[in-house]
Amino acid sequence: MDEPGEIGRRVQRMRVERGLTQKQLAHPSYTSAYVSTLESGKVRPSETALRFLADRLGTSYEELATGRPAHLATELRLALTDAQRTLATGAADEAAVHYRRLLAEAEELGFVPEQAQARLGLGECALESGELPAAIGHFEEAERLLADEPLTRRARPVRGRAVAHLLAGELRYACYLLESAIDELGASGLADPDALVLLHAAVIGPYMDMGAHARAAHSAELALALAPQVSDPALVAGMHRQVARTFLAEGRMADADASLAKAQAIYGHLQLTTDLAHCHWMRGYVLAQNGELGSAERELRTARDMLSARRAGLYTAQVEVELADVLRRLGRHEEAAELLAALLELGTSHGAVHAGGAHRLLGLMAEERGEPESAEEHYVQALALLERSGATGDLADLCRLLGDLLRRTGRVEAAMDAYRTGLGHRAAPGTTTLGPAPAAAFRSARVSGSRWVADRVE
Missing domain, CATH: 1.25.40.10 (Tetratricopeptide repeat domain)
Incomplete structure (x- = not known):
């Protein structure tokens, strides 16, 4: 809203243009004295008063309060809706171009809600592109713009x-x-x-x-x-x-699949491509947990292809880690290693949890090749990433793997340290990001750890 003096002059100009007296403009809710005080800039009108006067003057509240025609805000909101549709059905970088242009227009016009909406859109675009610091910045700015809301x-x-x-x-x-x-x-x-x-x-x-x-x-x-x-x-x-x-x-499992089916049906109807890809991703995860590896591979490949087509780099990389896990369990180690190598070349900017998962898988494959030193190196790198993130389920599973490796290579004390670290983290079906549910395996690690404690006491 403009300053009272500016609003007052605008009300007076519009009143005179329409041939109304102050009394005619004020009737029936206000007095001519109030209109006179308002026009002189001595009082800041309430939103209720301005909406009443705007109706009497045949204009919009926005135009009376800011001097900007209402159609500008309407056109901007429609354009923001179009940009949102582009983000839902097209590529994030294309949508970002629209959002940046609309943000500049909203800033020039001083339309705060529209600025916040554009920032939200840019944040979502940055999430898909994997530009996480930029995404955080856009969301923080949207919060600042809406601080009084x-x-x-x-x-x-x-x-x-x-x-x-x-x-x-x-x-x-x-x-x-x-x-x-x-x-x-x-x-x-x-x-x-x-x-x-x-x-x-x-x-x-x-x-x-x-x-x-x-x-x-x-x-x-x-x-x-x-x-x-x-x-x-x-x-x-x-x-x-x-x-x-x-x-x-x-x-x-049946309830999980039913929930995903409901989500998938809605996303398909709304043509929300990224969200639909996430459903395929999650269904692949559910199938992998249930040991249905062939079906899991198909779902994960579908998710990866959909996300890759949208140039959603962060999500694509994360799906590829889970796909690599399925390929490893199917015995296709070379394909799995290629996917993981490509992810790790991007660094940990694509998520510490999935980067840790990539090192975990590489460690498993190194063990299967009979290369314990390489396996240990990958497990340690994964441990550092997951401890920082707080991914408890993955940590428990990883501590079991590292402890078992250290025990097999004769380093009992180091193995016990790994098991003790893992004992502080609960692992249950569905709590790890990658691989089969580790609950049963980690229970064996608890027994194994207890046995080693008993041996040491004896």
Whole structure:
């Protein structure tokens, strides 16, 4: 809104142009004295007053408050919707071009909500492209622009920032951001179903990776209960996609697959290509956990091809790690090694969890080739990456692998250290990012560790 003096002069000009007296303009809700005071710039009009006067003057609230015709904001919002459609169905870099242009227009016109929407779009584009620092910056700026708005309006940039930190391997901080927003919503009494489902669905992934299974299940229950009140079908689909992970952790394979089928049907209807690819990705993961490796390979290849076509570099690389795991388990080691080598050339910018997973797989293949030194080197690098990220399930599995390797090479004390580290992390079906569920295997590591303790005591 402009300064009172500018608004007052604008009201007076429009009133005179329309041949109205101050009394005629004010009737029936205000007095001519109020209009006179407003036109002289001595009072800042409320939004209610300006909307009344705009209606009497035959103009829009936006034009009366800012001097900019309302059609500019409408056209900008329509263009932002088009950019969002491009992001959903086309390539992220193409959508980013549109968003940058619209952001510049919104800044020039001083349209703050539209600036925030453009920043949100740019953040989503950066996530797909794997430019995580840029994504975080865009989401932070969107939050700043919406700082005076209720948290329900700020939920999407908060969720976007949390996802960017999650993809960077900063699981604890992602949880902190989402939990803080959920707590703030509860404390403020803003029980908005859309915002709550968005935040609860987003926190399931990091909870699962950190081994906080009870919290993940609780968020899943709340999201499912609120889903009937949510108007955005894409939001409901995203919720089903995340809830599938909690079903998987509980061994409910049929329920996990049913949730993914619901999500896939919605995404297909809405033509949301990236989200549809994520469904294929998750179904491949479910099938791999269940030992259906041929079907898992098909789903993961479908996901990779869809994401690659959209030039979604970060997600493509992460799917390729999981595909490499399936190929290794099928005995196709050379294909798996090629995929992993390409990922590691990109560095850890494509996610510490999946980079750690790549080193884990390379370690397994080195062991199978009879190269224990190379295997140990990869396991140690994976351990460093996963400890930093807090991916509890993956850590437990990796500590078992490293402990077993050290024990076989005669380094009992070092093996015990690895087992002890792993004993602090719970591993259950669906909590590791890669490979078969490690629960049974790690139970054997606990027994093995106990046996070595007994031997040492004797």
